[in-house]
Amino acid sequence: MSDKLHFSLVSPERELFSGEVDQVDAPGSEGQFGVLPGHAPFMTTLKAGVVEVFEGDARTRLFVRSGFADVTPQGLTVLAEEAINLDGFDASASKTALAEAQDALIAAEDDHEKEHxxxxxxYLEALIAAA
Structure with a gap:
């Protein structure tokens, strides 16, 4: 059994993280979970939230909109619908987008548009809270 866990986080745009780490915590749709080296295989869906990557004393925080996590004997792979590295993230654009979406919701008439x-x-509220 290896002392490290291979972790990879991929979004449609690019691979945000790939490397050997000590632990990864992720926002599963059924609750937060952590993965250490040698973890039993499983697959789950993810909800919007923070994926925390621990390597020694360093911690990396990545926000995912949703996706899938797959734990295999080779490591953990996260396929995210959208992912943002929170290190140095400026939430001001997200706050503006949130205000615009809230205004649009008030004016929306179509049920599909309201749901979207x-x-x-x-999503934006969770991202701003995480930042």
Whole structure:
């Protein structure tokens, strides 16, 4: 058994992280979970939240919108719908987008549009809180 866990986080745009780490904590759809080297294999969906990567004394925080986590004997792979590295992240644009989405929701008449805007608002609120 290795002393390190291979972790990779990929979004449609690019690979945000790949390397050997000590531990990864992630926001599973059924609750927060942690993965250490030698973890039993499993697969789960992710909800919007922070993936924390621990390597020695260093900690990296990555926000995922949603996705899948796959733990295998080779390591942990996260396939995220959208992912943002929170190190140095400026939430001002997200705050502006949140205000715009809230205004659009008030004016929305179509149920599909309301549902989409509600999902966007929930995502932006979680991102701003994590930042």
């Amino acid at each position: 805007l509600t999902e966007t608002i929930t």
